[in-house]
Amino acid sequence: MSARRRRRPQNPPSKAAAFWADNGYEPGPSPQIRPTSDPGALPRSLGEPPVAPAVSLRHLDAVYEEAVRAATALAAANGLVPADVVEGVADDSP
């Protein structure tokens, strides 16, 4: 018998109950999305990329910028970006 089976409760839920279970899910608060000011920071932190190093970091940077822009637009369209970011107003906190 597997470890998983041993941990099962003595009266496991029926298949139907497990199928319909909401597992206590309640949506959390909507996130406030503040896009990064440096989209290429994460790949830069990883060092030279293994694909065509001479040009890849610049190209990756551009793709990261576009991806961050797409995500920001998607978030803004759904009201997830704070007004000061959408309007280009500098937040008091840097």
Added chain:
Amino acid sequence: METQLDQTTFETLVASEVDGHIGPDDLALLEAQPQRWAATLHHLLDEIEEALESVARSDRYERDQALVDLSEERAAVAAALRRVTGEEVDLPDPTEQLGPDGEAAAAAEAAGAAAEVVQAPVLQASWANGEVVLWAGNPAATSPGRDELRRLIDEAGGSAIDWQKHKGAPLPSGERAPAVAAPLSAALGWLVGVGAGQLALDAGPSVRWLGEVAAWATDLVAQGRMVPTLRRGGSANAKGRQRTGSFAVQWIAAVVDRERMRQLSTRMPGPVRALDAGTGPERLSRTVLNAAVDAVCRAGAARLVTAATPPVARSRRDVAEAVLAGLAGEPFAAAHGPATEVADDLRRWTAPVVGDGDVGLIVRLDPPEADGGWLLTVDATGLERHPLPVERAVTAPGAKAQRVEAQLRRLERLVPALGRTGRRGHVVLGVDEAWDLMSRTGRVLQSAGFDVRVPNASWTRPSPRLRLESAGPVGPARVGPNQLCKVRWSVLFDDLELDAAAIARLTAQARPLVQTKGRWVELDHADLEAAAKALAEQGASTELTEAAILRHAVGLEESALAGPAAVSGSGWAVELVRGATDEPPAPLDPPPGFVGKLRSYQAEARGWLAFLDRVGLGGCLAMDMGLGKTPTMLAHLLDTREEGPALVIAPPAVLGNWAAEAKRFTPDLRVEVHHGADRAEADEVAAVAADADLVLTTYGTAVRDVEALAAVDWHRVVLDEAQAIKNPASEAARELRRIPARSRLALTGTPIENGLGDLWSILDYTNPGLVGPRPAFIQQLSTTRNGAAAPGEAALRALNGLLVFRRTKAEPEIAAELPDKIDELDHCGMTAEQIGLYQAVLDNLLGVNLDSEDRRARTGHVLAAITALKQICDHPAAYLDDDQGPLEGRSGKLSRLDELVDNVFAAGERVLVFTHFARWGERLAEHLTKRTGVPVACYHGGLSRGTRDRLVREFQEATGPGALVLSIKAGGSGLNLTAANHVVLYDRWWNPAVEDQARDRAWRIGQANTVISHRLVCPGTVDEQVEEVVAGKRRIADLVLPASSSVGDLSADQLRQALGLRPEALVDEISADMLPHDEAAA
């Protein structure tokens, strides 16, 4: 006809279908060759199984992630096989291989015991092979049909998506719920809206769960937390020397919060897995998250143009280039060997950010100690219960140390300063580096997955403000503005106080950082230099009078730092400022004996007036016209009647209004009117005042009787319409200062008509000498802190609550309290010319032998005379047809109109002026145009329809100050003139309905402001008779006047009584009353 595809292209299509990214045309090509499709899927499964066995034997730390990825691929291919052939593939439970997911699955099953039973079918969402599948259901009822499903999708805001028919969701009952499906990329925008809580609020938790994942994925990409991977998407092709296959870039989430992922998968609602029960919740959660990240990244990457690549990438370099060109996810053909190598390279490169995240780094920046250095330290988490200095963590035994090392290298690449010392994770930063970390790089590091703990910083640079501390009296203490005090100077930047030495030290720094309100900010060098200059200028002044301290507190003293100084310490001025600003006076209810209520702002004004009395100051009650300055002041006068008599000096037009309002609101006040020919003689004035609480007089009379009035011990002198003394050199302004009083108050709705000099004149009257010299007053209030020109209202705000109480109709809380319409009655004087003409017309009428005329002729004579008398009340020029002389100074009504128009224009508002006499209306329009410089037209029945329409349109469309004169016959009804919020009824008509109609030109639907209507009346004349008739008419609504019978039946004596002048009631319009206006005009 069947299209023949080469194997590589065919495999690419199969892989695309597995990923759910295939178009209908390509799908048709696959469906045309079902056996080849199935064989290709089997091929793919074999390859994945091989890879799984290989990875399972690996001991590399990215092993678990690779197993997850390959298992996902295997499940997707198996599901595709099931779709194509119906064949079930027996897949070993990957959770048995991966351990932790198995626990999550068991937890999910246990939680399922408490499944919620819902009664109505709700929208549900499941995940299946890159697609979002929507269906409807609940545990207690059979599945609804497709129509109901469509309705639920509509309600959830998802109807814009091109949902395709799906085979259905298998329910525990054995039936299949009708379902529709769409690729995640198509449904992503909708799901993010669901995750944002904007859509699908009534949908089942499975829909909202997928929405939360979509929103999280969007957040991750917005933070730049994703990396590309290279996935195999098709089977090998053995043709040629190298086996080739289909590959594609897939973006996955990086530096994912482990705890959040665990929480999300534990709470995954059961229906999410309805079509993929074989996949554990955590793995499914990660799959959905990665798919959403991939969809967003593909959308972004697709915006870039990429270089063409070879049809088949056969070398490692070719594959690398194909990867770069394929970051938008397009599959490409590549030789198996080099592609696998590149995929492995990518996996190793990204391993530090896609691993299980069991170690982390804390980046901490500590503010400088005495030596001035900012210490940056790095600690590692995940090795022991408490964070370890990273230099120790990297040398600890075990594999975690390697992972800490990888994280530290990442950090060092982003913070190069960490590499300049021999001690890893420990460096002292310069001020520029520290500011950069606090203001910019800190957030970048957070996005890259580090725990950043740096002091709070703020972009908002604090403006410097002079601070003046009053340290007690010099010499014998005398409470009041003339007391000399010791003072100490400094400068405040928000809550940070700096003396001259500190400012000098900061000025010398390249980047002067200070901490205010718990945040670090960078001070501006120009501000520091201005602060140093201000301290150098003021530093020599170690003693100041209380008056000077007060002037500093309200910004009336010149300084290199514009604006008011912050005053502290003790003394008359400090307490005064504290009492007005820190602890503003409480509103006061009306005193006993006051008939009526005060609005909230009037009660506040009462509190401020009482405050002025307590501190021994005068002030200017500067509430907008129509806000009720008179009743507010009457309440205060009633409350302080025991202190002694008050003298109110007002223009003749409002004198009667004062008397009427006193009678109405404060009937207990003993009121005397000192005005007109019958007023008290000079030697009687003191006795009159002694027997009165309130003496009312006009400016002209006050100037003429100034000696007598100055001899009275007034408790208070109040100037109404105090702009009358705006010219300090005018006779009125000079003479009125000679009347002493313990309190001087000024009332005006427009304290700044022409400039700040007007306000200075008023405040210098109410508090002589306190506000300093006129030029300095004007200069200091003309500029804001940043040196820009300040409008008049800004200057009033600077003094508000202390020397001025300003409220305007534009303030929303005040507008909310106001009625829609305010009617005011203005009593206007008669000039000697008017009186002479009036008497002549009346004598002429009575000189006719009325008794000998028949009734019709007699009535005609009387009515013609009444018209003439009314014209004379308007202006002599309104009666004398050939009078083309100047208009100023000949009519009390015109003087009042000029005052009203001045007030309206000063407030930037618009006014309608109605008269019964069209020709007089034209002259009025010319007069107002000449006087104000603003073109004013006259609307009357003699104009063409087109011209009249144009006048209305131009008046409505224009903005800013403006006026329109209208004949009441032509313009009294049917027009919409809501651009105006003031109406002047220049002359009276018997029927009040005509006046109401005129006023309602401005008060109609569309009018956003309170409309103030002024009726101009000359007491003691026919005007007043009309007024009384009108008043009677208002009580007897069905009466129609003038009734010719009643007029025609009057005898000569009765006519004299009805139309004759009553000298005791006339408001004496003498030249002195018009002095300020004459002088202003000059």
